[in-house]
Amino acid sequence: MVICPLVRDCQIGRAANYTVDITEFSKPVNKPAIGPVLGIETSCDETGVALLRWEPEAPGCGLLAHTLYSQIKLHADYGGVVPELASRDHVRKLLPLIREALAEAGLTAQDLGGVAYTAGPGLVGALLVGASAGRALAWALGVPAIGVHHMEGHLLAPLLEDNPPEPPFVALLVSGGHSMLVEVKAIGQYTILGDTLDDAAGEAFDKTAKMMGLPYPGGPALAKLAEQGRPGAFRFSRPMTDRPGLDFSFSGLKTQVLLAWQHSDQSEQTRADIARAFEEAIVDTLIIKCRRALQASGAQRLVIAGGVGANRRLRSELAAAAVKDGFQAYFPRLDFCTDNGAMIALAGAIRLASGQHQDASVQVYPRWDLQSLPAA
Known part of the structure; x- marks a missing residue:
């Protein structure tokens, strides 16, 4: 070749x-x-x-x-x-x-x-x-x-799944290079409702993990560590949720984590606590924006895709939000x-x-x- x-x-x-x-x-x-x-x-x-x-x-x-x-x-x-x-x-x-x-x-x-x-x-x-x-x-x-x-x-x-979603729906695409909300009226008919202004969600995961000394690839390592964190030990802001709009910005959150880490005792438990608080901030932000996007578009179906879509906390919290709010959430299997x-x-x-x-x-x-x- x-x-x-x-x-x-x-x-x-x-x-x-x-x-x-x-x-x-x-x-x-x-x-x-x-x-x-x-x-x-x-x-x-x-x-x-x-x-x-x-x-x-x-x-x-x-x-x-x-x-x-x-x-x-x-x-x-x-x-x-x-x-x-x-x-x-x-x-x-x-x-x-x-x-x-x-x-x-x-x-x-x-x-x-x-x-x-x-x-x-x-x-x-x-x-x-x-x-x-x-x-x-x-x-x-x-x-x-x-x-x-x-x-x-x-x-x-x-x-690819046995019960695929039918358009129209809203898609949350979250990966190392992208964080966007897309309105899908039909295949090939896409409107971007919100996009990342700086670091994508997956990129923020990877950079934060590297900053705290976690092995590559950082995102999955940080998510695994977050499971050992204590709830409420740290709390970080939910970026851009205090104003209208559907865009994302995670660079400021990354800075908050850096300062918290630098001024901590940097013990293993603290590392896990910060990882949990960071993951919670990312997940909460994504869910808030998803709810806004569904309301703005009038859609009742939400598709979650991209590497960050494999995150256990995101899948669990979005599934719970779907039950509470009455919309349908569709996740591809983890390897997809x-x-x-x-x-x-x-x-x-x-x-x-x-x-x-x-x-x-x-x-x-x-x-x-x-x-x-x-x-x-």
Whole structure:
């Protein structure tokens, strides 16, 4: 497989030099994709591959194979993702994972009806690995291919379950790079109600954990430690809940935690107490904003997706809020909260089935407005 030299040379800081030409994103074809769709996810530090046959009446039954490789050990010594290393590891792991998924499903490449790959947002080098491989495979097989918006993949992940939500609904997308509330009128018809102004929720988890000396990846480590914290030992503000609006800002909360940690005895119990108070502040803020978004949109369904959607406290508190307020909450299973190929296969399969596909060029979008997507 030939990889574009940009995979070797691109750095995070150059991502802003790329622009989105949405007129080239999708073009009609004579008939929808036939056969299983291969989904490829390489936007950051996880290589995900899945095979899915899109069945609108029972989408949860259409998943044929799902494989995932995480680069946690690779980046642990650096305390965060190193883009160059991430790209190189995707190159090493992607083709073996594709072979593994095909074997798991009992298929060959010639059985594929289409290919979907993450085209953005994400690390440009990492994106190019998946996009180049996916586009080349589709061209070789003579099947349609489509670039998928990473956050649309997360947003649609609950449709992989046996009881999927029907639009309209509100989606809370919370991950390391995003914290947003999206009104979904139909697939491809998205309105961003609120977005992060600085640190996303997952980023705040990771940075706070690192600040208190917790191992990488910090978010899950902090959440686990928070279970040992004493309720009420510390309390932090719920950012931007004292004013109207649905935007998020967690940088100030991070500073509060830093000051509390620096002026504490820094014992293990104090570390756990601060972790609990921090997690409670994040979760409370997200729930307050979700309630506001549901009220503003008039929707009765809430979808929770993204890596932070796996947080145990968030899932528990939102489920309780749903019972109390009378709305329906939909959570993807835990392995579909984090980055994975299944959500990309699903989002791509839906668009391919509607007659959309991408031309033969390889295009990736490190920054990509979710609202700019065409309807499916």
